[in-house]
Amino acid sequence: MYGVAAEAPKTTLWMGDLEPWMDENYIKHLWYSMGETVNLKMIRDKYSGANAGYCFVDFVSNAAAMKHLNTINGTLIPGTNRVFKLNWASGGGLNDRTGRDERGPEFSVFVGDLGPEVTDFMLLQAFQSRYMTTKSAKVVTDPSTGMSRGYGFVRFTDESEQTRAMNEMQGQYIGSRPMRISMATPKNKPATGGTSPAPPASASIPLGGYYGGGAMGMGGMGMGGGPAGPPQAYNQYNDPTNTTVFVGGLSLGITDEELKR
Numbered sequence: 001m002y003g004v005a006a007e008a009p010k011t012t013l014w015m016g017d018l019e020p021w022m023d024e025n026y027i028k029h030l031w032y033s034m035g036e037t038v039n040l041k042m043i044r045d046k047y048s049g050a051n052a053g054y055c056f057v058d059f060v061s062n063a064a065a066m067k068h069l070n071t072i073n074g075t076l077i078p079g080t081n082r083v084f085k086l087n088w089a090s091g092g093g094l095n096d097r098t099g100r101d102e103r104g105p106e107f108s109v110f111v112g113d114l115g116p117e118v119t120d121f122m123l124l125q126a127f128q129s130r131y132m133t134t135k136s137a138k139v140v141t142d143p144s145t146g147m148s149r150g151y152g153f154v155r156f157t158d159e160s161e162q163t164r165a166m167n168e169m170q171g172q173y174i175g176s177r178p179m180r181i182s183m184a185t186p187k188n189k190p191a192t193g194g195t196s197p198a199p200p201a202s203a204s205i206p207l208g209g210y211y212g213g214g215a216m217g218m219g220g221m222g223m224g225g226g227p228a229g230p231p232q233a234y235n236q237y238n239d240p241t242n243t244t245v246f247v248g249g250l251s252l253g254i255t256d257e258e259l260k261r
Contacts, residue, residue: 009062012089016054085121107162112180133158
């Protein structure tokens with residue numbers, strides 16, 4: 001019988017919660033100052049070209065990656081008010097991830113009702129601990145304040161895990177609140193009928209990458225208030241001149257009539 005090949009040691013870390021000004025040169029110099037020569041893949045907003053808030057850092061060995069994951073994760077990045085947000089990158093090394101980015105579709109879920117304490121790192125950990133094909137997670141933030149808008153997105157490279165996550169993570173707590181989850185369609189997988197994908201009960205959101213500073217996209221999640229019921233399908237009006245806006249932070253007592261006024 002043939003033996004099962006041993007899994008190659010992981011050498012790549014996900015590094016998140018980056019400031020917009022943190023580019024490849026800065027990240028490489030940061031790690032060089034700690035004695036590490038790394039390969040880097042910065043994930044960028046497909047619209048603005050700015051960094052999307054995270055990158056993948058590949059070390060020379062599993063031991064080097066593990067050392068930093070265990071010792072500096074959660075500590076302040078020198079000279080900034082940010083802390084290191086590190087986790088193992090799902091999949092293989094940096095080359096494996098690069099190939100997957102270029103060849104494979106993405107399957108995303110909208111995550112709502114998130115408390116203000118939830119970060120990209122917390123959201124990624126919540127899903128990556130259960131679904132191996134979790135690719136990335138991002139909490140949408142207000143560009144002027146940097147505060148969470150109460151919702152975010154999680155991306156997968158496997159559609160079956162996206163479906164499982166929608167069923168299994170619905171109502172699961174992250175931080176102080178239960179999550180509310182529905183489907184978000186990636187840009188490279190158009191929604192049926194030519195309409196834009198819609199998160200629960202509100203706006204239509206095309207998800208093709210991180211929207212730099214925009215109101216939606218994978219750029220920081222749930223809406224304000226307590227737990228909500230299952231997501232309701234958004235009712236598209238026939239008038240093509242209608243414009244849809246997202247309204248978050250509403251209390252559970254607000255009715256449609258009150259909102260229209």
